[in-house]
Amino acid sequence: MGVVVTNAEWLKANAPDYGPEAGELDWGPGNVPPGLEDEPPSKGGAYRGTTPPAEEPSGLRALADELAERRARGAS
Numbered sequence: 001m002g003v004v005v006t007n008a009e010w011l012k013a014n015a016p017d018y019g020p021e022a023g024e025l026d027w028g029p030g031n032v033p034p035g036l037e038d039e040p041p042s043k044g045g046a047y048r049g050t051t052p053p054a055e056e057p058s059g060l061r062a063l064a065d066e067l068a069e070r071r072a073r074g075a076s
Contacts, residue, residue, distance in 0.1 A: 016033070018033060018034055019034065031046045032044065032045055032046045
């Protein structure tokens with residue numbers, strides 16, 4: 001008959017070693033486990049949200065230029 005191993009024993013024997021700074025409830029410093037820093041979320045990495053591209057609203061450049069001109073006149 002084979003050796004009987006409990007789930008806890010199996011998990012302990014097969015758990016990844018994240019180093020001396022890892023604790024019971026975390027893998028140490030950082031947002032993701034070591035070695036997964038550049039992986040996508042589907043492979044254990046961190047989610048990195050991105051901002052969608054945006055166009056400059058019409059008139060915004062003219063307003064910024066006018067404000068800069070007013071500041072320049074007020075400073076002299």
